Amino acid sequence: MTSLSEFWKVVGDVSSVGVLGVSLGNVLAALGIFILFLMVRRLFFRFVISTTTALTKKTKTTLDDMLLVAIEKPLEFAFVVMGFYFAGQAVPMSEHVADVFAKFVRSLIAFTLFWTLFRALTPLSVLMDRALGMIGSPSMQDTMKDFLVKLIKFVVICLGVAAVFQEWGFNVAAVLGSLGLVGMAVALGAKDFIANLFAGLTIFLDRMFEKGNWIQTPDVDGTVEDIGFRATKIRRFDKALVTIPNARLAGEALINFSRMTNRRIYWMIGLEYRTTKEQLRVIIQDISKFLNEDSEFETDPAKTKTFVFIDSFGASSIDVMLYCFTKTTNWGEWLRVKERLAYRVKEIVEGHGAAFAFPSTSLYVENLPFGTPEQFPLPGQPASKQAPVS
Numbered sequence: 001m002t003s004l005s006e007f008w009k010v011v012g013d014v015s016s017v018g019v020l021g022v023s024l025g026n027v028l029a030a031l032g033i034f035i036l037f038l039m040v041r042r043l044f045f046r047f048v049i050s051t052t053t054a055l056t057k058k059t060k061t062t063l064d065d066m067l068l069v070a071i072e073k074p075l076e077f078a079f080v081v082m083g084f085y086f087a088g089q090a091v092p093m094s095e096h097v098a099d100v101f102a103k104f105v106r107s108l109i110a111f112t113l114f115w116t117l118f119r120a121l122t123p124l125s126v127l128m129d130r131a132l133g134m135i136g137s138p139s140m141q142d143t144m145k146d147f148l149v150k151l152i153k154f155v156v157i158c159l160g161v162a163a164v165f166q167e168w169g170f171n172v173a174a175v176l177g178s179l180g181l182v183g184m185a186v187a188l189g190a191k192d193f194i195a196n197l198f199a200g201l202t203i204f205l206d207r208m209f210e211k212g213n214w215i216q217t218p219d220v221d222g223t224v225e226d227i228g229f230r231a232t233k234i235r236r237f238d239k240a241l242v243t244i245p246n247a248r249l250a251g252e253a254l255i256n257f258s259r260m261t262n263r264r265i266y267w268m269i270g271l272e273y274r275t276t277k278e279q280l281r282v283i284i285q286d287i288s289k290f291l292n293e294d295s296e297f298e299t300d301p302a303k304t305k306t307f308v309f310i311d312s313f314g315a316s317s318i319d320v321m322l323y324c325f326t327k328t329t330n331w332g333e334w335l336r337v338k339e340r341l342a343y344r345v346k347e348i349v350e351g352h353g354a355a356f357a358f359p360s361t362s363l364y365v366e367n368l369p370f371g372t373p374e375q376f377p378l379p380g381q382p383a384s385k386q387a388p389v390s
Contacts, residue, residue: 030087037083041076049075066123074116081108106167114160118153125149143210143227147200150229192247196230199246203227208250213258220244262298262325263334269345270317270357279354284308284320286348291324296337298325317357 049072056064085105093101128145202208204227209215213224215234222236232249234242271280288308291297299306304325311321322345326337349356 026091029090033090034083034087037079037086041079041083044079045072045076063123063126067120070119070123071116074112074119077115078112081105081112084108103167103169107164110160110163110167114156114163118156118160121149121153121156144204146211147204147227154229192245193230196246199250200227200229200232202250203232203246208254209256209258213256216255216257217244217249217252219252258329260329262304262327263329265322265324265326265338265341267322268311269320269322269349270314271320271349272355272357273318275318275354279352280310280318280320282352283348283354284310286352287322287345290341290344290348296327296340298327314357316359 049068053065053068056068059065088101088105125145125148128148209224211224211227214222215224220234220236220242222234222242224232225235225241226233227246231243231245234244236242271283275283288306291306291308292299297306298304305323306325307321307323309321311319313319324341326334328334328337346356
């Protein structure tokens, strides 16, 4: 019995010492508190969040639904932070350890708050729609909104990092002020980034292009997918993605095909030289009449120019210039309208007894260097009926 009592005494001594001077009872209590908060988090999301989600789905707006989804992860982490804090209260600590623990918890709280704000910015960006409604087209508004959201998120990240540093006793203002020489070195190293950033602002302010536009530069031809702080992503028509620095785009000659008011058709129609003057005149009149009467062509002189004239006498044809514009700028629609015009031009030309010319060459031989050529009978004709060769 004496040995058993001594054993339990040793167990008591060990439990009182515990881990790193903290009794085993306190450790188990802290662990129990932390697990309790994890269980509360699970119950909270099962009942409160699920009920709130059902209510938001009944509202007319989708803002509350998107906002609830955005803050879900930070809210889960908030229960972990609370469990960590209250578990720490159950463990006796020295003054130094308690100070470090308090700074760590405050850093976690700052991180959670700024993380929540960061994730909430995307759904809250719909509040900018009314303010941006006066800026250009809907695609331009979306581009501006994306850029502003990215800029605000960057500011939130910087503020979050500064808040965490502040909790650990760093004087952020003094640190930034003491980084003069370092800042100059960083600025020199980041001059390309700064140039691209200001070029991106120039692209937005000048409205050179926006997301979804079809643009062409000396290096790439495709559709704009994203305009970032440093570079713009363009999807080529072969589906390859090209990333170009903003400074390079802002300084190059750039064609924005999406800003076309109308789309041009420019042809040279070659007619045979045997086409008469009257045939040429009637063909030109009928083509002009078709263009002016068809609703898919823009023939208003105040908006576009439409020309159907004899342009030149080519090497093998009389060239008629056809210069007109379609109302649609969509590539597929434009191809369809152009095909209709081609069919109609062919009908008009052939309907008036004329024909299209094609490149040809006539060869005239005055003397044969090797004497009289040998005669060969034509298929189905006897040699006696061949024409004599002089």
